Amino acid sequence: MARSLIILPAFDEEAALPDTLSELLAACPGIDVVVVDDGSSDRTAAVAEAAGAIVLRLPFNLGVGSAVRTGLHYAVDQGYERAVRLDADGQHDPADVARLLAALDDGADLAIGSRFAPGSGGYDVGPGRRRAMGALRWLLRAATGRRFADTTSGFWAFGPRSLALLARRYPAEFLADTVEALMIVLTDGPKVVEVPVTMRQRQRGQASTRRFRLVLDYLRLVVGIAAAASRRGRRTTLRDGS
Amino acid sequence: VSDRAHVLVLVATIAVVVWILRLVRAQHLRSKYALLWLAIAVLLIPLGTFPELLEPVADAAGVDYAPTAFLLAALGFLFLVVVHLTRELSRLETRSRTVAEELALLRRRVDELEADG
Numbered sequence: 001m002a003r004s005l006i007i008l009p010a011f012d013e014e015a016a017l018p019d020t021l022s023e024l025l026a027a028c029p030g031i032d033v034v035v036v037d038d039g040s041s042d043r044t045a046a047v048a049e050a051a052g053a054i055v056l057r058l059p060f061n062l063g064v065g066s067a068v069r070t071g072l073h074y075a076v077d078q079g080y081e082r083a084v085r086l087d088a089d090g091q092h093d094p095a096d097v098a099r100l101l102a103a104l105d106d107g108a109d110l111a112i113g114s115r116f117a118p119g120s121g122g123y124d125v126g127p128g129r130r131r132a133m134g135a136l137r138w139l140l141r142a143a144t145g146r147r148f149a150d151t152t153s154g155f156w157a158f159g160p161r162s163l164a165l166l167a168r169r170y171p172a173e174f175l176a177d178t179v180e181a182l183m184i185v186l187t188d189g190p191k192v193v194e195v196p197v198t199m200r201q202r203q204r205g206q207a208s209t210r211r212f213r214l215v216l217d218y219l220r221l222v223v224g225i226a227a228a229a230s231r232r233g234r235r236t237t238l239r240d241g242s
Numbered sequence: 243v244s245d246r247a248h249v250l251v252l253v254a255t256i257a258v259v260v261w262i263l264r265l266v267r268a269q270h271l272r273s274k275y276a277l278l279w280l281a282i283a284v285l286l287i288p289l290g291t292f293p294e295l296l297e298p299v300a301d302a303a304g305v306d307y308a309p310t311a312f313l314l315a316a317l318g319f320l321f322l323v324v325v326h327l328t329r330e331l332s333r334l335e336t337r338s339r340t341v342a343e344e345l346a347l348l349r350r351r352v353d354e355l356e357a358d359g
Contacts (some may be wrong), residue, residue, distance in 0.1 A: 036346070056346040062339055070343045077347065172339055 002081040002160075004031055004101060007071030009064045010088035011038040014047045020090045021051035027094035034074055035088065036067040064154075065177035069170035072158070076167040083158045086113070092155045096197040100157035109190030110162040112148065112182075113155030113197035120196035132218050136179060139222065143229040144186050148194060152178045155197055161190045175221045183228045251290035259283045282319075 006024060010017060017035070024033055035048035039061035048055045056070055068085050075083045084100055086092040096113055103111035115123035125133065136151045152175060158166065162185045171180040185192060262279050265271035289295055293308070300311035 054350070056350050058346045059342050062342055066339055066343055070346050073343065074347055074350070172336075 002104075003079070004082040004084060005071075005075045005078070005080040006031055006033040006097065007068060007075070007083055007085045008033065008035045008048075008053070008088040009038055009067030009071065009085070010035050010040065010044050010048065011061060011064070011067070012040045012042045012044060013088040014040070014042040014044050016089045017044060017047050018051055020088055020094075021048065021053055023090070024094045024097070025052060028097050031097075032080075034071050036071045038062060038064065038067040063172060063174050063177075065170060065172040065174065068177060069167065069172065072163060072167040072170060075158075076164060081160050081163070083163055084156070085158070086155045091199050091201070093198055093200055096155070096195075097157075099197070100155070100195055103193050103195050104157055104159045106193075107191060108193040109159035110182075110185050110192040111157040111159075112150060112153050112192065112194045113157075114148070114150035114153055114194040115197065115199050116149040117194045117196040118149075120198055123199045129214070132214075136218070136221070139225050140179060140182065143225055144183060146186065146192075148182070150194065151182065153197075154178065159190065161188070171224070173217075173220065173224070175217045176224045179221055180224050180228050183225065187228075187231075248290060248293075252287065255283050255286045255290055278323075 006028065008017075008020070008024075013020075021033065021035075024031075032054060033052075034054040034056060035044070037045040037048065037055060037057045039058050045055050045057050054074075056074060058067065058070065071085065072083060082101065082104060084097050086094075086097070092113065100111040100113055114120055133150075133152060137148065140151050141147050156178075165185065165188050166181055169184055171177050171184075173180075182192070259280065262271065262276050262283070266273060266276040289312070296308040296312055300306075300308040303311055305311040305314070
């Protein structure tokens, strides 16, 4: 079986990490776990190390995109062929890791753990966020012609091709790290699938999203999608022309 | 424009020139930016002294009131400067981000090497 690495971006997650890590190690025996400490002010790094994870410490808070990119970079450097990225707060069920990896076995190169695909347990979001997510779905569909039920999932499995691609080009900004990353992979062309997953309640700690910031993040993302879409068009014409 | 205003503009311009030169000397300002602001100052000194120099320029641009032409040009120029700065800032942010990410990876590598002993 291909060597896989689990990547957990973590910012001030000392409360949730021990449970998340012990569950992960129990559910995925023999798999390596790297915790990317995104400039936490608490004992995230120490807790992760004690639980047996490899720890990468960013010198200051760079945001989840950078944390994931650092993890992907590490995976490529160390010769892993696959990586799974999930949240450190325990919302993602470690049992689903195997299902995402199975999707890679079936020929996909990127598997998205989808909260809204048929067969997932569903996920309750407020009306504002639901509308914003709907808008993103529509935008992504307009830009790429493909429909994804869950465009902002934080639970992904990367095959060799998307791993190598995104280790270099993973977008750093919040939200862009999922939607824009998805566009980058789709442009490159490997097979992308959605796998239904079931979300759980946050175990401990605080959700990192604030209302006003979220609105700004969504607006910025629209600009990012438009930019990525225009690059996409240019690349296609170049390829056609050659 | 009164003589007093002339003197004020000249004094302010010269003060800016002195300030820029001091910043360059203290290595607080890259010389490419210093050059930009010094060029602006050199342009402003004759304009401040002889405002009527503006008239033909304003006429050519089709602006009746010369000071308006001046303000418009100044605004446009400042806009370009700000866009340029945000671009520089974006580039710097990307670079410092990459450096920080590399640092995390290197730190890990050093820890490993030290553990190997």
